[in-house]
Amino acid sequence: MRRPPLPRRASRRARGTRTGGIAAAAVLLCGAAAWGGCAGTRVLAEDGASRAGPVEAAAALVASVPDARARHLVRSISDPHRTAWHFVPAPRTGLSIGAMSATQRRSLETLVRSGLSDSGWQRAQAVIAHELVLRELELAAGRADARARRDPALYFATVYGPPQRDSAWGWRFEGHHLSVNATAIGNAPPIVAPLFMGANPARVPSGPQAGKRLFAAEEDLARALLLDLTPAQRAAATLADTTFGEIVTRNDPAVGPLPPRGVPASELSPGQRQRLRALIELYAGRAAPAVAREPLARLERAGFANLRFAWAGSAEPGKRHYYRIHGPTLLIEYDNSQSGANHVHTVWRDLENDFGRDLLRSHYARHVHDR
Template identity: 45%
Template sequence: MMGRVWSWRTISLILSTLSSINAPMINPFKSLRPLAWFAAASLLGHFSIHAGVEAVVADMKSAAEHFLNALNEEERQVATFEFDDAQRTDWHFIPKERKGLIWNQMSGEKKTLAHALLASGLSTRGYIQSTTIMTLEKILQDMEGPNRRFPRDPELYHVSIFGTPSTSQTWGWSIEGHHLSLNFTIAHGKAISATPHFMGTNPALVKEGPRKGLQVLADEENLARALLHSLKPAQLKKALIGNKAPGDIFTAAEQTVSPLENKGIAASDLNWHQKESLLEIIETYLHHVRPELADQELESIDRAGIENIQFAWMGGKEVGDAHYYRIQGPTFLLEYDNIQNGANHVHAVWRDFKNDFGRDLLKWHYQNVAH
């Protein structure tokens, strides 16, 4: 047991399994359920947890300051906003007019520093996915030709910083453009909200040309379909909530979201391996961001109860079919659709019901910290 690394998924599965046993035995985890992440450490052995959120804050502050210091006064005015500016929560994932400093208006050094800011909030995989999504605009440009409806430019992405970068005060930043919206709120230098978090791809799968076979969000699609195919008929009847996929994700680009209709199959109705698959999908989304931030969110999901998470699917079940799925828990929502352009156009979003744009963090701060 010494030296073994226990993942959040393994610990959560053990806890949820023990809590579902109806035997006359003492469950040492039950009374510690709100602190499951830490209690399991002492009871199960050694495992690794990234608790360095403050280190992430420091990295973000440094990256934001270096970026801003490289800008001239005019560029700085375009890139910066007051923290409470309405622009901070005015997010979207479609091609549209936006505020903020545009990548294609920066010199080479400034673009590099913008990339450093982007990387400060993301995992290696999340950074690669984000920058690859940007490059899909060139493929769309070639596919749509000169009479295209929207401008397609891999550098038509906007950088915005809200408030003053700090390790002790509240501020935020976003990078946004077509099919990419990354929003980070830093509350009092102690906690970070990473939602709304949106990634999309068009084409979802590149079918021709030198990049044939590229599928940026492959795991987000394939893991969910594998879970669907693992369900027994009675389970599938619960999970499949519609034979036709909707037109898009239900929450669109709303600034705040509430839980969607309580439909789908609950984690409590899944076997061990199916639960593991469900949790792997959740981890795949949350690990777009830095592991320190992902672990913070996984703790929150765990405290709210793994058994309360639901998985729902709409549309076709096979590769190439238009489809939609969602994973919803008491605190969060993941939505995914692949419907448009012959089911080769993906929208995927991670939302937090209380803490999008740091609302819950900011509320707690104002209620508990002297001003």
């Protein structure tokens, strides 16, 4: 399959789908805190939107958007743009959070939280807020476009619908270093894949947040597993002495099983297997428990022993490194190669059900749809 190129630059058109720009982001993030941290915008337990299912939240969001903006927000479930995901600051389909009212953002929060766990939701907010850290670093380095380019308002929602209780539908929430792609039938737990999160800088070098690492656990658990391997196991796990400069699958719309390289889980000791399982559960834990249950069950049915752990680059902290966990149903990739090994990309891919591929195939086999 030919790999589509990663887009590189945001356009004026993409920026034009928001209003209020930086001011809206300030309200949204309340000084880089979190969406829910703003007075008057927190989704409280007694709020009707927080009790609604994802179908109702998506329908409320769609209904609240004027026709002139609806074309940015709503697309068909069969639209080819649904699988055209990416994670760089570039033009995007959808409606930006900077263009949304507080009520619309509450509906969006309910929708996104239907796919993410509490910790996954907090991590997504941290990724968005991290744009302000990157902005300050780039402004200090003299990058003139940093203020406009690194904007937390430039995260976009798209609904692929229509969202109905018995219909196949989906949504995406995406911006720089964040792409959450969900596909569902009605209000059933969605398939959330691909799920991408990243951070630049990986470790904040200076300023009030100096030393902060958004993906510390993902790095430290994997390195602990690598260092726990025997010399023979480590030789089997090593893909290369250098990294590949990016996650290998980039933003490919479909990913199949990778070559069977790496140390097999079947050759790990019980303690090493436990480290591997903890690392997988860390990534799976970004999704809501009801969402993570199904892919983890498929992983077990396919055989945990059939998983492989692979590493490239240095084992030394602060040096370029890459790892992946892959098996018949699952691919996890982590890369820290760019910006002097201070720029992390991570992704969870479902080799059977990215963008709900098997879910939709099964649904359409049982129902006649006007697609």
